[in-house]
Amino acid sequence: MISIIISSVNKRNLDNVSKNVATSIGVPYEIIAFYNGTGERGICEIYNEGAKKASFDILCFMHEDILIKTSNWGIEVINNFEKDKSLGLIGIAGSSFKTLAPSGWGSPVYEIDTNFYNYEQHFKHSDKKTFHTCHNPRGRNLENVVVLDGVWLCTTKEVFSKCSFDQSLFKGFHCYDLDFSLSVGKHFNVAVTFDILIEHFSEGGYNKEWFYDTLKLHNKWRMELPKSIEPISERLIAQMEKKAFLRILFKMINLGFSNKYLFNFLRDYRKHSKISNSLYWKLVYYLIKMIYLGKTVD
Template identity: 45%
Template sequence: MISIIIASVKPELLAKVEASISKTIGVNYEVIAIENGDGRMGLCELYNKGVSQSHFDVLCFMHEDIVFKTENWGALVLQIFENNKQLGLLGVAGSQYKSVAPSTWHSFKNEEPELLNYNFIQHFKFSEHKAILEYSNPENALLTNVATIDGLWFCCTRDAVQKYSFDEKILKGFHGYDLDFSIGIGQYFDVAVTFEILIEHFSEGNLNKDWLIDILKVHAKWSSLLPINIRNLSKKKIFFLEKNGFRALIQRMKAEGFTLSEINNVIFQGKKSRVMSFKLLLKIYFFLFKK
């Protein structure tokens, strides 16, 4: 039995996803849809409220603009958790490396596809791209442990969410919740991506300045823990990834109008990481002052 928690903005989208759930889930369930069209609640607050209203031991959180392509996906979710007792969080998109350099859940999508695990159909609302099947399964597995998952759809156990809830104290908007929740749950349980469930998603993420501000908050919170290295990458590989990650971040923060002092504070925060060597720090600062 599954409790489904949805932040609802548009009634027509909610009706569509509820019809898709009813048609495909294959197990007993409840839908807890919390209306938030005026944006009065941040997503962490809303999800925590949904958890408090739920009744079942497996909880799924999902965007409103999705439909399910897999029959009996609810039974699959329950079976995956039953077969993997240490599993706390399950998604359909995730990465096996979470960088020190602030980023999305996937850190280095364009450079390191072998670190990524995902399976979903993506439509595009903010561009003219045609819908595509986003698929990356480097290990050719049905289930792969990851460091982080994407928030379009994920499920967790009640034990997991009771151990680590959504951080509504620092994340009061609509970004960063999935990254923070992944890292938090990952301190106690496994986090994984399943390739047995296919979802169609009708909008891509909007990575605006508000998104970046929330991502910086999450990284400041977990700076001493990062990176999370599920793939056991070498020190040389990590050096290369983090150098390029911070270069991309510096360019993005500069473009968004952050001050030199604000950029420097983010780099300084990264010094807490065990992988932030003096050599890496020099490379990052050299790039910063060159820009």
């Protein structure tokens, strides 16, 4: 009933998650795993191939460094799609607002809840302690969003026939999830499920490859961004965009981009996107403070 597709780089992790699925899914399933330890193939290419090979109508794309802690979670997934034919994609973390500014799935939060998630997080690259993080302010089982994180995604063959992963643009391991979410969202609802709890054993990271793929994503979707399913005022959108741009500028500084590149990045956004003159000059001012005065961003 569910075809699980995994791009694997670690046999031990794959064995562990395979055993976990066997004891927790609660419905007939198959695992279609591709070993990609050398990173020669992008995740979009692998996911598209896996979907073509799938025997069942429900497709689940998941990372291998997770454990699913909910018993009979396959029944929950199937019920979600059977109850709501407008539902096209579910995950465990996402946002109902996607900024124009280059970013991951989360959006800056001010007066309106836009980020929704439920998972247990471990940390491989820091001394932070494992914690369960959950934000479900409306108490719903499903919360509609614009974009989802790709650690665990479920869809259907019907949806996939209209919206596959963009392997021609994204040849690595970043932004496939946001792009797929935005594609599915043009035809179906996208949602975070709170019925399924996942334990994730590594945190995300940012590098120059992530940044360049994020620029590709935003260039592809710039005519539709920012995108929201919340009633957000122009004033609040401006605040969220300012914070998101400051975050990406701060990441770029930490990634070692030159000052020239940073200022050109802002100029290009002003020229080709919907960034206002007022916001542009505010960002230039803050960028100068970050570069020369060491100002940080929350």
